[in-house]
Amino acid sequence: MSGEEVKPPSEAELAKMDRDQLVELGTKLDGVTLVEYPDPWPVKDTRAEKRAERLVALWFAIxxxxxxxxVVSLIWWPWKYEAPDNEHGHFLYSLYTPFLGITLGLAVLGLGVGILLYTKKFIPHELAVQERGDGGSKEVDKATIVAQLADTGTRSTIAxxxxxxxxxxxxAAGLGLAAAALPVASFIKDPWKNTDNKESLWHTGWQPEHPGEVVYMRRNTGRPHEVALVRAEDLDAGGMETVFPFRESERHDEEALSAALHRSDNPVMLIRLxxxxxxxxxxRKGQEDFNFGDYYAYTKLCSHVGCPTSLYEQRTNRILCPCHQSQFDALHYGKPIFGPATRALAQLPITVDDKGYLIARGDFIEAVGPAFWERKS
Incomplete structure (x- = not known):
């Protein structure tokens, strides 16, 4: 290092300097001594240089x-659930999430490796020593740093x-498009186009598809195509069972029977107090007749973030969510009494038919699960 003080040039002298002179001046003014500043490719257009260029381009292309x-897989890959008995459809469905992870990971990895390789192969690896100094940036400093950056770009041969x-x-465009597609994907299909059907956020699979349709409570026996309806005498006092909607029109429709068990907003906790x-x-006000005797039915979707509230404590009559420990009082219209949840669990209105089977009197009168923008509470 040199302790000699460098006198800044006048504005007229500064204007006459070329880039190389500005680079040299900038290093001196900053108290920097360039020990080594080698050209990565002193002999231009060699085979090795071309191979290095193609390797960097390959990773950027990947x-x-x-x-x-x-983006293509996020929007057009078959993402809806397919039962295992549909081998081709289930296989494609099972690849949806892994394919998203692999492609997004490759996009990030390819760009990162390309940048690292370019830095290693083409950016000059100078060795510099700089004296410690204080003070802000002057006009001469600004001019010289711009020159140094331009010189680095030229020496890296990017131009x-x-x-x-x-x-x-x-x-960069592919990764940027992928990043932009994530928040935009939810707007591709309008969730408010037909809000009165069971496919919207306001309704569930318990909604009758036509006036007068009976929606039964069905238990999951482990066999997707078996129909096991629930009678009022099936549960002991203090018992709980998870039930799903069933329609007679679905009895011989294997796809519909399986879909009813896998739809996320269908599970209901049937509790007999x-x-x-x-x-x-x-x-709850307005829901005084939603129960049938000692039977009460609450959605299994926690009002916090939608985890399954699958635990029922008989002694305290508390419904527990294992994800974030929210607790709801089954004796107080599913009101939250502990944890981060702030809204009561939605209650399903129920009764029995003339054969003693438990049925829903209609859909929930409020949206189940966590809040969303259009929800008022």
């Missing part, structure tokens, strides 16, 4: 193509490597 594949520039642009507990129930 990133761009992977980003495009991510004449159109293949790398195009492939890098493809990689003990007589002593039933006498202490506090009912």
């Amino acid at each position: 990133s761009g193509l992977a980003g495009l594949l991510f 004449r490597r159109s293949l790398i520039k195009r492939s890098a642009g493809l990689g 003990r007589p002593a507990d039933s006498a202490r129930v506090v009912k």
Whole structure:
């Protein structure tokens, strides 16, 4: 290092300097001594240089193509559940999430590896020593740093490597498109186009498809195509069972029977309170007749973030969500009493038919699960 003070040039002298002179001046003004500043490719256009350029371009191209594949798979890959008995459909469905992860991972990896390889192969690896100094940036400092950056760009030969520039642009565009597609994907299909049907956020599979249709409560026996309806006498006092909707029109439709068990907003906790507990129930205004005797039915979707509230504590009559430990009081219209949940569990209105089978009197009167933008509460 040198302790000699460098006198800044006048504005007229500064204007006459070329880039090399500005680079040299900038290093001196910053108290920097360039020990080594080698050209990565002193002999231009060699086979090794071309191979290095193609390798960098290959990784950028992989990133761009992977980003495009991510967007394509996110939007057009078969993502709806298919039962295992449909081998082809189930196989494609099972690849949806892994394919999203692989393509997005490759997009990030390809761009990162391409940048690292370009830095290693083409950016000059100078060795510099700089003296410690204080003070802000002057006009001469600004001019020299711009010159140094421009010189670095020239020495890295990026200006004449159109293949790398195009492939890098493809990689950055592909990854950017993938990142933009994630928040935009939910707007491709309008969730409010037909809000009165059971496919909207406001309704569930318990909604009758036509006036007068009976929707039964069905238990899951482990065999998707078996229909096991629930009678009022099937549960002991203090018992709980998860039930799903069933329609007679679906009895011989294997796909519909299986889909009813896998739809996320269908599961309902059917609880039969003990007589002593039933006498202490506090009912929600407007839902005074939603129960049938000692039987109460609540959605299994937690009102916090939609985890399954699959635990029922008979002694305390509390419904528990294992994800974030929210607790709901089954004797107080499913009101939250502990944890992050702030809204009561939606209650399904139920009764029995003339054969003693438990049925739904209609759909939930509020949206189940966590909040969303259009929800008022």
